[in-house]
Amino acid sequence: xxxxxxxxxxxxxxxxxxxxxxxxxxxxxxxxGADQPVELQLIEIPQGLQSLEGVxxxxxxxxxxxxxxxxxTSDGDEGFGDVDYAFLVGSKPRxxxxxRADLIRENGPIFVGQGQAIDRxxxxxxKVIVVGNPCNTNCLIAQHQAKRVNPRNFTAMTRLxxxxxxxQLAVKSGAAVKDISRLAIWGNHSPTMYPDFExxxxxxxxxxxxxxxxxxxxxxxxxxxxxxxxxIIGARGKSSAASAAWAAIDHAADWSRPxxxxxxxxxxxxxxxxxxxxxxxxxxxxxxxxxxxxYHIVPDVALSAAAKEKAMKSAEELLAExxxxxxxxx
Ligand SMILES: NC(=O)c1ccc[n+]([C@@H]2O[C@H](COP(=O)([O-])OP(=O)(O)OC[C@H]3O[C@@H](n4cnc5c(N)ncnc54)[C@H](O)[C@@H]3O)[C@@H](O)[C@H]2O)c1
Numbered sequence: 001x002x003x004x005x006x007x008x009x010x011x012x013x014x015x016x017x018x019x020x021x022x023x024x025x026x027x028x029x030x031x032x033g034a035d036q037p038v039e040l041q042l043i044e045i046p047q048g049l050q051s052l053e054g055v056x057x058x059x060x061x062x063x064x065x066x067x068x069x070x071x072x073t074s075d076g077d078e079g080f081g082d083v084d085y086a087f088l089v090g091s092k093p094r095x096x097x098x099x100r101a102d103l104i105r106e107n108g109p110i111f112v113g114q115g116q117a118i119d120r121x122x123x124x125x126x127k128v129i130v131v132g133n134p135c136n137t138n139c140l141i142a143q144h145q146a147k148r149v150n151p152r153n154f155t156a157m158t159r160l161x162x163x164x165x166x167x168q169l170a171v172k173s174g175a176a177v178k179d180i181s182r183l184a185i186w187g188n189h190s191p192t193m194y195p196d197f198e199x200x201x202x203x204x205x206x207x208x209x210x211x212x213x214x215x216x217x218x219x220x221x222x223x224x225x226x227x228x229x230x231x232i233i234g235a236r237g238k239s240s241a242a243s244a245a246w247a248a249i250d251h252a253a254d255w256s257r258p259x260x261x262x263x264x265x266x267x268x269x270x271x272x273x274x275x276x277x278x279x280x281x282x283x284x285x286x287x288x289x290x291x292x293x294x295y296h297i298v299p300d301v302a303l304s305a306a307a308k309e310k311a312m313k314s315a316e317e318l319l320a321e322x323x324x325x326x327x328x329x330x
Contacts, residue, residue: 003035008082008123010085012044012088012114014043014044017239019090026249028064040059042055056070084125086122086126088142089131091107091132104137104321108141122146127256129155135189140329143270155267164225164243165183173211175203179202182262188318194222196303197217251265254289255289263288269287272297275303285297
């Protein structure tokens, strides 16, 4: 049987908490397939390289048969060289007293440099998944630098929010997570995101007919999903890592295969003006992926007035973020 050609995968911040949880499933074939060899190109800042060597040793010790090579580097051109997928995870975490705007300004330059390195060195059809926060605007920054790559290939991760929302709904309804479909996240990966329960289904039936506690849905559920990241930090003393890594895995895997009939996946992608959301922001929409691995924003989703207001509020936040970084958008 002929073997598939290996694909090259870059992961930035590879020695960090999410990186550590993300690399092993990629190496084991759980993301790109059990017959898909991979070449791992792991990128860290110079201070992270020693720790990254330890991660490499553990990857080697796992004896993954699909891993053809592991490169550890601080050089963007080497790290992104010829890659098919790039997971942009590395960024500075929010420090004490730091506002969101400070975080955007601190992390923006990282994504300028990485966008430029992707432009110079990655495959033209590279698929980029931005996880490092503020991920929507970081994605916009990198995308603006990489003119050689189709802007559609830059996406940011709101899949963790979708997964969190489905899990909350499963607990409330007693249904299994797999029975909940069409639960889409709209907007920014921030507390303004809108988890749309109005269009979700449980076992094919309108979710609102199964969960009839409308106050819980419109208040408690939305708030729980929006504030889940903060709640995890409160409980663990650290930001979510394994669940974020699994969400990145879901995002990448679902972007590489057709979406199951009737299902949607939440992806933050370049707004094309659908639903009145301003263009040229990276906004999470319900999407489907076709046989060619192309995603499409789901058209004609019915949004109530309350839902539209929430969806627009998150867009306004993204416009303000874009404004804060306009000096580094080329
Ligand atoms: N989108 C989401 O749903 C989501 C969820 C959770 C966390 N996050 C974000 O993911 C990011 C990573 O989280 P973590 O827990 O792994 O953090 P971490 O601090 O454990 O790891 C980050 C790693 O990135 C490295 N790094 C920093 N700057 C870099 C650069 N310029 N190039 C390469 N590597 C660099 C650091 O050395 C560190 O090893 C954070 O920004 C976090 O807020 C996003």
